[in-house]
Amino acid sequence: MPTSQPEASGQSEDRTTPDALLHTRTGTDVSPEDVVLASGKDLTPRNLEWARRKLAAEGPAALDKLLP
Template identity: 55%
Template structure:
C-alpha cells in the first residue's frame, strides 16, 4: 500500500479545466429542446410545447429559473 498523497500521484499533464471553459453562455438563442433538457425532462411533443410556451412568456431567463 502506497503512502503517497493524491498530489504526488498526479502526472505533470494533469491540469484543472479553467472556470471560463466550464461556465459559458449559449452562442445562440435558447431553444425549446435546450429548456426541456435543462429541466431534466425527456424531449417529447408535450414537453416541447411546454418549453415553447415558457420561452414565449419568460424568454431565455426561463433556463436560469431552473437553476438552484
C-alpha cells in the same frame, strides 16, 4: 507539470468550478429543446410545448432559471 492525480501527500485539489466561471448560455438563441433538456425531462411533444410556453412567457431567462 500539473496532473489529474491528487498529490502523493494525500491532499486533493478543489475541483469545484467557481460560480464566477459558470455560464448558462453562449449568447445563442435558446430553443425549446434546450429548456426541456435543462429541466431534466425527456424530449416529448408535450414537454416541448411546455418549453415553448415557458420561453414565450419568460424569454431566454427561462433557461437561466433552470440551471444553477
